[in-house]
Amino acid sequence: MSDLELFIEEELAHPVDFRVAAFAASIAARYGEASRAVLFYGSCLRTTELDGQMLDFYLIVSNYEGAYGKSWLVGANKRLPPNVFPAEHGGLVAKVAVLSEKDFHRLNRSGASAVSVWARFAQPSRLVWQADEAAQAQAVDAIAGAAVTLFDMTFPMMDIDTEYTILDLWKRGFELTYGAELRAERKERSDSVVDSDPERYARFGPAVVGAIAERDRAQGKKLKIIASRDAVEKRWRQLRRNGKVLTLARLAKASATYAGGIDYLAWKINRHAGTNYVIKPWQRKWPILGALVMLPRLIMGGAIK
Known part of the structure; x- marks a missing residue:
């Protein structure tokens, strides 16, 4: 097992509030x-604030047929992963994203059509439930690809005539991923992710570089960190296009799977962008149309980008 996988295994095992484990x-x-694994991640993990917040979980399943019959x-989960559902337990509320083990592995790799999974799992997470040791091992293997993908996609986007710390690399990577989605967070949010636990990112950084070197050695290649900047910039443009389109498509899908999804969207935007957007009754009745009306106004107003 690589240093990166050992670090991830250790991090996933860190204890959490008993209410999170029960949830x-x-x-x-x-x-x-x-069910194979449940992962806890996001702002509630960073801040440890649970009451009055929306927790974030990923449920990893063996396959979608087994999960849904x-x-x-x-079909919805296969064509436009993940499916997202609301959940409540013990006075806490959460949104739960569902992925198969196969999709979780694939979407943490550089071939993913959008950044949404690997951008999140390059950050800390906790394995708060697992079916068995094999499920744990598969979760570690899948997550190990996330930070490697982030570094692969970030190295070429750094100026070669400037000195950087390993934290600068992480911050630049998260800045790029935030720009590849419709996000409500303020510009400095990508920096705050790293600043919330700089020791973690300083420790993980060399392990990620080591994993890249080991991967290339195993493939019989010489280590080449600096890829073609033009090629990577083209890939980022594609990811930005895909990310924004997929956000809208997932929002439309959520209107059928996520009761109150448009209210959650407004809550998240107001929380992160400092706005006070109020959902009208007709938008709850026709959430897809309501969201399509809401999003352009918020984009033009700078609330989301």
Whole structure:
């Protein structure tokens, strides 16, 4: 096992509030034998604030058929992963994203069509429920690809005539990923992710570089960190286009899977952008149309980018 995988395994095992663990177990129970792992991540993990907040979980399942049976949700999760659902337990609320083990591995790699999964799992997370040791091992292997992808996509975007710290590399990487999605967060949010735990990122950075070197050695290649900047810039332009389109498409899908999804969207935007957007009754009745009306106004107003 590489240093990076060892660090990830150790980090995933850090204890969490007992209410988070109980919440995760309740999520896994709803999907029975299909459940493989539940991961806790995001702002509530960083701040440890739970009450009155929206927690973030990823439920990893063996396959979508096992999770949903013959439901139309199988096709929705395959074509536009992940499916996202609301959840409540013990006075806490959360949104739960569902991915198969296969998709979780794939979407943490550089071939992913959008940054949404690997950008999040290059950050800290906790394995708060697992079916068995094999599920744990697969989660570690999948997550190890996230930071490697971030570094692969960030190295060529750094100016070669400037000296950087390893933290600068992380910050630049998260800045690029935030720009590749429709995000409500303020510009400095990407820096604050790293500044919330600089020791973690300073420790993980050399391990990520080592994993890149080991990958290239295993493939019989020489280490080449600086790839073609033009090629990587082209890839980032594609990711930005994909990310914004996928955000809108997932929002439309969530209107069928996520009760109150448009209210959650407004809450998240108001929280991160300092706005006071109020959802009108007709927008709750027709959430897709309501969101399509809301988003252009918020984009033009600078609330999301």
